[in-house]
Amino acid sequence: MELLIKKGFRKRYNFLFDHDLPAEKEKLQKSIKKLKDPNAIEEAKNQITWIDKQLRSNPQKNVESEILRGHIKKEREAAKAGKRPYYLKKSEIRERKLMDKYNELKEAGKLDSFMEKRRKKNASKDHRFMPYRRDGGGA
Template sequence: PMEVSSKKAVGRFRDVVPASGSKTRDPRFDKLSGQLNQDLFEKSYSFLNDYKKSEQEMLRTSIKKEKNQETRANMESLLLKMVSREATEKQTKRKQQLLRERKKAEAELVKQGKKPYFLKRSEQRKLELMDKYQQLGEKNMDKILAKRRKKNAAKDHRRVPFKRRAE
């Protein structure tokens, strides 16, 4: 409206003259920056993996030389973080590869004239789990299952009432 209401309080800071200047933009969310190509990104920055491995080796050697227990513990925790981060990255890459393979196979079936089928999340998780167990091998799988059985048995034992345990 042309007239400002007298019932509302006037704001302290008004934009009388619009401020000139360029607005900053975040390339992660801006369309002008284009889309992220994950494969190209990984290829371009693959040299960082070499740096990370060399850092891990340097840490390992410095842990062996270190005499102070506190700094040694800090270094070991840092090394553990780096190793676990590397393992999770490896797992995510494997999952992406499996997803790509499934998509390619599905695209081939669609080209042949079949109806497209999209996996549910639960089915996807099952396939990933099956692949993980295949990667581990039979011996490791037996060890893992034995540990899991033991853990579940301990949980069940805790749930049993205390009086019945004594009998």
């Protein structure tokens, strides 16, 4: 039910994300150059940051809804065949999203650099938990 509500919202208000928000961002960026009041400039910058966040978060939510939509479609077909429905867990959605990202990076040829960054990040995390070497203290 929640998916349908979100899907309907996106359909009805897609023009905001495609046209209105980018246009408003451009207008704000031009107005920052003209403004002299520091409070007004800060407010405009905050508004631009909010717009950027909205535009960036949209594709991520879209990927999840696409995964769910595909799964629901398959489950409806299986239900027609007489099988019991299987609902995806959040972890499975996350896993499928990761697999999609992996395939996308592989096609674009950016997989190696992405994996290298991931390895460095994990190594630095592991390094924090390594105990310090103790000094022998003996002769």
